[in-house]
Amino acid sequence: MSSGSLVKNVLKEITAILNPVIPRASREAQLLLMAHLQCDELWLITNQNTEVKELEKLCEWVKRRAENEPFEYITNRVSFYSREFYITKGALIPRPETEILIDEVIKNVSNPHAEMTFAEVGVGSGIISIMLALHFPHAKFIAVDISPAALEVAKINIKKFSLQERIELRLGSLLEPVTEQIDYLVSNPPYIAKDAQLESNLSYEPQNALFGGNIGDEIIQELLNDVLRLRINLFTCEIGYDQQDRITNYLQNEKFEKLAFYKDLSGFDRGFTLRIQD
Numbered sequence: 001m002s003s004g005s006l007v008k009n010v011l012k013e014i015t016a017i018l019n020p021v022i023p024r025a026s027r028e029a030q031l032l033l034m035a036h037l038q039c040d041e042l043w044l045i046t047n048q049n050t051e052v053k054e055l056e057k058l059c060e061w062v063k064r065r066a067e068n069e070p071f072e073y074i075t076n077r078v079s080f081y082s083r084e085f086y087i088t089k090g091a092l093i094p095r096p097e098t099e100i101l102i103d104e105v106i107k108n109v110s111n112p113h114a115e116m117t118f119a120e121v122g123v124g125s126g127i128i129s130i131m132l133a134l135h136f137p138h139a140k141f142i143a144v145d146i147s148p149a150a151l152e153v154a155k156i157n158i159k160k161f162s163l164q165e166r167i168e169l170r171l172g173s174l175l176e177p178v179t180e181q182i183d184y185l186v187s188n189p190p191y192i193a194k195d196a197q198l199e200s201n202l203s204y205e206p207q208n209a210l211f212g213g214n215i216g217d218e219i220i221q222e223l224l225n226d227v228l229r230l231r232i233n234l235f236t237c238e239i240g241y242d243q244q245d246r247i248t249n250y251l252q253n254e255k256f257e258k259l260a261f262y263k264d265l266s267g268f269d270r271g272f273t274l275r276i277q278d
């Protein structure tokens, strides 16, 4: 930063650096500086003439952001369902639409105090199991991921919320590491087709968290096979906006009680709940 290190000058300089690359550069500048100073917006606005310390670290953050690295990986923080979680490369950045999956599961459980066993396939940063564990105080969770790096992030978040006693992490594929009887399976699996064209900032995220196979829904189909074979009574799963028909067709000759799809806030199909029996 060349023109002095007062808050107002630093904000101007970060905005100028980010402007050619990032939309809403002045807002991003504020957010980066707030994260750096660990302050809120009111403090930032009312302390424009305060000196900013540790400029080297801030410059490094701005450089990474100017290369389009996601904000969350730079600051190691992400907000989900109004809670703050730790995040780093190696785990997918939680998306706001996954909050709807949480609401769907909550709607489907008639007694929130029941002693249930959940399994989650593809735990990533841990947000789904953690939010559900906070909502269902007597439930246990077995949370699986194929990625050791993702499990490390989940472990940190589970500890942050003091849920080590109720969320057990297991390394492996799909339900392979789960031998217990499960009441409810939840998953936000990878569901993008292998050759889909994606925005450049997605290249920072783990590719095995995004791509679900040649068509995209291969992992979802494997989970459906497991649910039907093991007669897991409830399964809520996030899907791609164009996958509803293929899932409906896949299940057309199977025996179950109910299949209900839900939409995201933009009106796109975003997931479903399969209930095996009433």
Ligand SMILES: C[S@@+](CC[C@H](N)C(=O)[O-])C[C@H]1O[C@@H](n2cnc3c(N)ncnc32)[C@H](O)[C@@H]1O
Pocket (backbone or CB within 6 Å): 091, 092, 093, 094, 095, 098, 121, 122, 123, 124, 125, 126, 127, 128, 144, 145, 146, 147, 150, 172, 173, 174, 188, 189, 190, 191, 208, 209, 210, 219
């Ligand atoms: C879309 S991310 C979801 C992460 C997190 N649950 C969330 O909603 O933000 C999918 C996760 O599934 C994991 N995964 C991919 N293939 C898997 C498999 N065969 N078995 C278990 N986990 C898998 C990835 O490592 C990734 O963490």
